[in-house]
Amino acid sequence: MNGYGCLAAYYDRLMTDFDYEGYLSLLDREIEGHEGVDLCCGSGRITTALARRGKKVIGADMSAEMLGEAVKNARAAGVNPLFVQADATTFRPQHSVDFATCVCDGLNYIKPKNLAVFFENAACFLKKGAKFVFDVSSEYKLKKIIGSNVFFEDYDDLTYLWTNTPFAGGVKMELTFFIRGDDGKYTKQTEEHTQYAHKQSAIEEAMTGKFSYKAYDFSTMGVVGSKTTRILWVCERL
Numbered sequence: 001m002n003g004y005g006c007l008a009a010y011y012d013r014l015m016t017d018f019d020y021e022g023y024l025s026l027l028d029r030e031i032e033g034h035e036g037v038d039l040c041c042g043s044g045r046i047t048t049a050l051a052r053r054g055k056k057v058i059g060a061d062m063s064a065e066m067l068g069e070a071v072k073n074a075r076a077a078g079v080n081p082l083f084v085q086a087d088a089t090t091f092r093p094q095h096s097v098d099f100a101t102c103v104c105d106g107l108n109y110i111k112p113k114n115l116a117v118f119f120e121n122a123a124c125f126l127k128k129g130a131k132f133v134f135d136v137s138s139e140y141k142l143k144k145i146i147g148s149n150v151f152f153e154d155y156d157d158l159t160y161l162w163t164n165t166p167f168a169g170g171v172k173m174e175l176t177f178f179i180r181g182d183d184g185k186y187t188k189q190t191e192e193h194t195q196y197a198h199k200q201s202a203i204e205e206a207m208t209g210k211f212s213y214k215a216y217d218f219s220t221m222g223v224v225g226s227k228t229t230r231i232l233w234v235c236e237r238l
């Protein structure tokens, strides 16, 4: 199965090390205006939090399973943002909006040859002066930390293995889930993901002429260094 099928049901549980609160504080400081788009919204953590702040936000994602989780999470939080199944390189809201986000690796799923199209598309639906905030797992993280390592989690109802195979432009990831049924028997499911290790320069080149930008090391909000694991950009539509 290709990415975010089986993972969707366990995604929020497995994402304990991502600083959503820190991200939201940054968004609170940076984004202005009422209407926005959360690209590659996944289970909708950011979409829902922005909706709870009174924003009119659309969450767009390719995975029907992740969108299913997003709808459940939003309803549980008492909000009802619009979720749309769409490719982030082509999705456009009906009219121009005030901000966009693409949080936690969404851009690592975009093929290098599609980076320019991704930014051209976002530029088309963002108003002049609109902020676009997004991040990537850095080349350093994908090649040196994830590399060819295997990670695992073991819960009562789930045992999860994450096996990585690097290639020149990124990492192929195989996720294996052993899911415990009510009868105590385990079912095995696998899915594959490909994350691309974009160079900072490639991303900035793809934005040039459409956005002004500033890049940060997400963990320090200081300058990006050779061991930065997550690079965050705060951009403004020109």
Ligand SMILES: C[S@@+](CC[C@H](N)C(=O)[O-])C[C@H]1O[C@@H](n2cnc3c(N)ncnc32)[C@H](O)[C@@H]1O
Binding pocket: 003, 004, 039, 040, 041, 042, 043, 044, 045, 046, 060, 061, 062, 063, 066, 086, 087, 088, 089, 102, 103, 104, 105, 106, 109, 110
């Ligand atoms: C690591 S998850 C991040 C989800 C969410 N933004 C978060 O912060 O938790 C990456 C998401 O990108 C979505 N995705 C990958 N490629 C996409 C594309 N081309 N268009 C839209 N969504 C995509 C996946 O389905 C997945 O939900």
